[in-house]
Amino acid sequence: DADVTQTPRNRITKTGKRIMLECSQTKGHDRMYWYRQDPGLGLRLIYYSFDVKDINKGEISDGYSVSRQAQAKFSLSLESAIPNQTALYFCATSDWAGGSADTQYFGPGTRLTVL
């Protein structure tokens, strides 16, 4: 987990506020992902990026945006937070090796509460 860091680890905010969650990695991986985890719903993909110039929507991108500032940094923004975005958010990285399967390495998570 130390290779993938997320800030902040916990955040409480109010409805309508703009929030940014940050992810940094020292693994040198090209691929980065943002997931949200909700009880009983598992891990759902929000956005993913295969390199600095590549951004793709995941399963549940509405209400979120991302920025890939560098190979090592991938930020998730909530432009106007709403209560149903209260969840645990995970950043992950992987190093695709040309046809072989990805192992994803997850950060420690950010617990976001929107009041």
Next chain:
Amino acid sequence: QQQVKQSPQSLIVQKGGIPIINCAYENTAFDYFPWYQQFPGKGPALLIAIRPDVSEKKEGRFTISFNKSAKQFSLHIMDSQPGDSATYFCAASTTGSQGNLIFGKGTKLSVKP
């Protein structure tokens, strides 16, 4: 077709028992099936993975059984220990440049002493 269905949602076993977690999928293009383990307050971490060219893979006390015709795979934990208490996620993907992981909804396992 993209779903991975995981059961049960929660599971309680006694120490030494053999919990079994099951997953089913529909997309026959999936060719990589990992299991991730998540302890409280931590991110998920890869535990063990299998490809459909084998029916079973074992790593220590953890075994994946794979049934290609039934499109099902399961995780067995032999001689379970309280330290195995965690949430387990199955997943599936297609290897290649666009193969993202599709996760099941998770199983919370509690191993009682």
